[in-house]
Amino acid sequence: MTEILRIHQVSKKYSSHLALNEVSLSVNGQCIFGLLGPNGAGKTSLIRIINQITGPDSGEVFFKGEKISQKHVEKIGYLPEERGLYKKMSVGDQVLYLAQLKGLSRQEARKRAAVWFEKFEMAGWWKKKIEELSKGMQQKVQFIVTVIHEPELLILDEPFSGFDPINAQLIKNEILELKKNGATVIFSTHNMGSVEELCDNIALINQAQKILDGSVKEIRKTFKTNTYNISFKGQAMGFVNALWAGAEVLNKRTEDDIHYYTIKALNNLQPNQLLQAVLPTCELLSFNEVIPSMNDIFIQKVNEGNANIQINNNYTE
Numbered sequence: 001m002t003e004i005l006r007i008h009q010v011s012k013k014y015s016s017h018l019a020l021n022e023v024s025l026s027v028n029g030q031c032i033f034g035l036l037g038p039n040g041a042g043k044t045s046l047i048r049i050i051n052q053i054t055g056p057d058s059g060e061v062f063f064k065g066e067k068i069s070q071k072h073v074e075k076i077g078y079l080p081e082e083r084g085l086y087k088k089m090s091v092g093d094q095v096l097y098l099a100q101l102k103g104l105s106r107q108e109a110r111k112r113a114a115v116w117f118e119k120f121e122m123a124g125w126w127k128k129k130i131e132e133l134s135k136g137m138q139q140k141v142q143f144i145v146t147v148i149h150e151p152e153l154l155i156l157d158e159p160f161s162g163f164d165p166i167n168a169q170l171i172k173n174e175i176l177e178l179k180k181n182g183a184t185v186i187f188s189t190h191n192m193g194s195v196e197e198l199c200d201n202i203a204l205i206n207q208a209q210k211i212l213d214g215s216v217k218e219i220r221k222t223f224k225t226n227t228y229n230i231s232f233k234g235q236a237m238g239f240v241n242a243l244w245a246g247a248e249v250l251n252k253r254t255e256d257d258i259h260y261y262t263i264k265a266l267n268n269l270q271p272n273q274l275l276q277a278v279l280p281t282c283e284l285l286s287f288n289e290v291i292p293s294m295n296d297i298f299i300q301k302v303n304e305g306n307a308n309i310q311i312n313n314n315y316t317e
Helices: 043-050 070-075 091-101 106-119 135-147 165-180 192-198 216-222 236-246 271-281 294-316
Strands: 003-014 017-028 032-036 058-063 076-079 153-157 184-188 201-206 209-215 227-234 247-255 258-265 282-289
Touching: 003 043, 003 184, 017 043, 017 058, 017 184, 017 201, 017 209, 032 043, 032 165, 032 192, 043 153, 043 184, 070 076, 076 135, 091 106, 091 135, 106 135, 135 153, 135 165, 153 165, 165 184, 165 192, 192 294, 201 216, 201 294, 209 216, 209 294, 216 294, 227 236, 227 271, 236 247, 236 258, 236 271, 258 271, 271 282
Parallel strands: 032 184, 032 201, 076 153, 153 184
Antiparallel strands: 003 017, 003 058, 201 209, 227 258, 227 282, 247 258
16 A cells, blocks of 8 residues: 555654654555554644644654645645634534635535535534534534545544544544545544544554554454453363363353353464363353454553553663
């Protein structure tokens, strides 16, 4: 895939606070890229640099192979976490005004707005003032303003904040449709479920540094721990004895004569070997490998990073 955005050793410091420390990452075209990290990690600083709201102290940002500059603004759509709409202005006038700032003619802006208003069931909102709308309704307007000029790169900061489940799903569907139509989407979120559902690739930033990046699928495989969920009928003692030294029982419960076990394979024991050992002892009902969620991986990596920083601080004191 063709690279659309490259961040090369970007650093940013505010007074005595180091927000970004030589962060590098690459975003391919027509993908959904999750920018993850705890509060204060440096995500917003990086987003502001990509949008040229601020500049890096060192390092460079490239858009489609060119050093990013003012001419690329119209190719980028940005939905900030803190939404910025004019409360006293009507919805229609606001959409047309902001679309024109992104390079659209008034006529083209009105044409595209009509399509989006129909899609989001907003036909009756044109003359309403922003202050008359609920937070979720305002979010819809903000999303339309972000995408109406059909940018090649979309940067969405907590795009599902304020939406009920139905409208959150509506926005997810639109993000997938935008990707299908050629757009690249970077979104920052704390919702790891959305990351697994939408993202092709992620980068995890903590304490101003990138600590993990890659495809969601490969990262989850990398963090596997050879753990399996098994349900069966039969004698639990016989099942455990059959495992012997090949696996460790992590969890177990029994309901309605069905045993539910979580086991961890030891000594590189393969799933087929586990099954061969236990099948003669029970009636096997299910066998599933436990793949860690992005939420589990996020917590693990952030905790590891914080622990390492604490150790280093103790060492230098």
